[in-house]
Amino acid sequence: xxxxxxxxxxxxxxxxxxxxxxxxxxxxxxxxxxxxxxxxxxxxxxxxxxxxxxxxxxxxxxxxxxxxxxxxxxxxxxxxxxxxxxxxxxxxxxxxxxxxxxxxxxxxxxxxxxxxxxxxxxxxxxxxxxxxxxxxxxxxxxxxxxxxxxxxxxxxxxxxxxxxxxxxxxxxxxxxxxxxx
Amino acid sequence: xxxxxxxxxxxxxxxxxxxxxxxxxxxxxxxxxxxxxxxxxxxxxxxxxxxxxxxxxxxxxxxxxxxxxxxxxxxxxxxxxxxxxxxxxxxxxxxxxxxxxxxxxxxxxxxxxxxxxxxxxxxxxxxxxxxxxxxxxxxxxxxxxxxxxxxxxxxxxxxxxxxxxxxxxxxxxxxxxxxxxxxxxxxxxxxxxxxxxxxxxxxxxxxxxxxxxxxxxxxxxxxxxxxxxxxxxxxxxxxxxxxxxxxxxxxxxxxxxxxxxxxxxxxxxxxxxxxxxxxxxxxxxxxxxxxxxxxxxxxxxxxxxxxxxxxxxxxxxxxxxxxxxxxxxxxxxxxxxxxxxxxxxxxxxxxxxxxxxxxxxxxxxxx
Numbered sequence: 001x002x003x004x005x006x007x008x009x010x011x012x013x014x015x016x017x018x019x020x021x022x023x024x025x026x027x028x029x030x031x032x033x034x035x036x037x038x039x040x041x042x043x044x045x046x047x048x049x050x051x052x053x054x055x056x057x058x059x060x061x062x063x064x065x066x067x068x069x070x071x072x073x074x075x076x077x078x079x080x081x082x083x084x085x086x087x088x089x090x091x092x093x094x095x096x097x098x099x100x101x102x103x104x105x106x107x108x109x110x111x112x113x114x115x116x117x118x119x120x121x122x123x124x125x126x127x128x129x130x131x132x133x134x135x136x137x138x139x140x141x142x143x144x145x146x147x148x149x150x151x152x153x154x155x156x157x158x159x160x161x162x163x164x165x166x167x168x169x170x171x172x173x174x175x176x177x178x179x180x181x
Numbered sequence: 182x183x184x185x186x187x188x189x190x191x192x193x194x195x196x197x198x199x200x201x202x203x204x205x206x207x208x209x210x211x212x213x214x215x216x217x218x219x220x221x222x223x224x225x226x227x228x229x230x231x232x233x234x235x236x237x238x239x240x241x242x243x244x245x246x247x248x249x250x251x252x253x254x255x256x257x258x259x260x261x262x263x264x265x266x267x268x269x270x271x272x273x274x275x276x277x278x279x280x281x282x283x284x285x286x287x288x289x290x291x292x293x294x295x296x297x298x299x300x301x302x303x304x305x306x307x308x309x310x311x312x313x314x315x316x317x318x319x320x321x322x323x324x325x326x327x328x329x330x331x332x333x334x335x336x337x338x339x340x341x342x343x344x345x346x347x348x349x350x351x352x353x354x355x356x357x358x359x360x361x362x363x364x365x366x367x368x369x370x371x372x373x374x375x376x377x378x379x380x381x382x383x384x385x386x387x388x389x390x391x392x393x394x395x396x397x398x399x400x401x402x403x404x405x406x407x408x409x410x411x412x413x414x415x416x417x418x419x420x421x422x423x424x425x426x427x428x429x430x431x432x433x434x435x436x437x438x439x440x441x442x443x444x445x446x447x448x449x450x451x452x453x454x455x456x457x458x459x460x461x462x463x464x465x466x467x468x469x470x471x472x473x474x475x476x477x478x479x480x481x482x483x484x485x486x487x488x489x490x491x492x493x494x495x496x497x498x499x500x501x502x503x504x505x506x507x508x509x510x511x512x513x514x515x516x517x518x519x520x521x522x523x524x525x526x527x528x529x530x531x532x533x534x535x536x537x538x539x540x541x542x543x544x545x546x547x548x
């Protein structure tokens with residue numbers, strides 16, 4: 001049935017596409033918001049993704065892979081929106097850091113800390129965390145969506161958690177170390 | 182390890198505790214634009230491949246590589262590295278297909294899959310907010326494609342190495358295609374990018390390599406037929422195994438823009454990234470490079486060592502796995518992270534070339 005809807009939408013059937021989109025739009029928005037961390041940006045990304053899906057749908061060869069393919073377009077849209085927003089707000093990339101103290105998690109007292117930490121890690125890293133922890137996708141599925149090797153996904157996940165941990169740890173401790181110039 | 186699992190659990194729980202999103206408004210807006218958003222017809226490549234009763238993945242990859250090499254060729258022409266004599270139609274090695282001519286129906290010229298091409302004409306960029314649509318007109322048709330992630334205004338190759346292209350009729354096609362036998366080393370590509378337009382810097386210093394401030398250049402490497410990418414079969418996209426992308430945003434670097442990203446096989450990757458850390462003012466300091474507000478960089482671990490790269494002072498560290506090396510260099514108050522990731526069995530010559538690029542880095546004041 002889903003494949004039939006996809007096939008019809010590929011042929012230009014707007015009603016079929018509307019059915020597909022309606023069944024997924026909430027989830028698309030949820031994923032977008034968790035990646036870009038901003039509702040307005042997420043709405044823009046979702047809208048652009050829906051239009052991109054419609055526009056490029058005839059190029060999807062196998063309707064059975066619609067979901068993976070559509071998430072790929074959604075992630076692209078998230079990157080585009082985030083990049084646009086970032087022009088006035090530099091994003092930061094962390095160095096591989098020392099493992100923070102094991103009790104750093106105890107400092108994760110509220111959502112604000114997580115929010116700040118999540119914002120501090122890169123878009124690549126946020127994306128893989130959302131795809132894994134929110135959508136429960138496998139590494140292989142994430143690799144499909146992102147168009148990167150599985151090893152790259154694993155690496156990004158590793159560094160994402162490492163970066164998040166470092167960010168949480170830094171957030172929880174006072175500024176003590178002077179720059180080494 | 183326990184702490185890792187705890188953080189996994191915390192993140193998972195936090196991501197899922199947010200309220201349910203209501204996309205009704207977005208959905209209505211998007212559906213309202215369908216009438217003014219034409220669908221793109223299925224890629225000529227997929228149709229052609231499916232009709233040729235051949236290995237679609239391999240042909241797709243060859244086509245992808247050919248197009249990327251075309252970008253290289255265009256760059257070389259622009260830089261003057263290809264003389265006039267080289268610009269006359271010349272069969273590529275191993276091919277005898279004549280230069281393409283317009284198809285009777287005005288569609289894609291015949292034979293375009295079978296040779297490599299040099300676009301001797303104007304690459305046309307259509308910058309968009311979310312992607313760039315680039316078009317090369319040819320004999321009544323156009324190759325065109327979109328790029329995204331770090332390639333906001335660049336040619337056909339995505340930052341992750343993927344190539345997406347379709348051929349469509351073009352209303353204004355004043356260029357011609359010529360056959361081109363490409364070159365395939367990173368340094369040649371760097372040389373080829375020499376005369377590409379330089380964008381103005383809108384933040385930070387302009388950073389250049391080997392005396393050039395680049396936009397970006399793509400390169401297709403020879404394609405081993407045994408290396409395939411089943412994604413091409415799953416999605417009907419051209420395979421991009423062994424297509425090397427070399428992306429250099431000019432002047433302006435941000436944390437998401439890959440500087441170099443090279444796929445050299447399905448399980449091997451060399452990747453370099455540039456990322457601004459933050460702008461510092463004299464005397465500012467803090468503990469970690471997490472914000473640009475009054476913070477500076479300080480070593481993050483005992484393994485980080487002070488280094489000088491191309492005359493710029495900074496720090497070097499590497500992940501214990503050996504996959505990631507990172508230099509944090511100070512470009513006149515701008516801390517720039519340069520990351521080199523190596524996965525899999527990469528030839529040492531490729532890594533050497535990347536290191537040579539690193540050593541050629543230069544920074545100039547912003548315009």
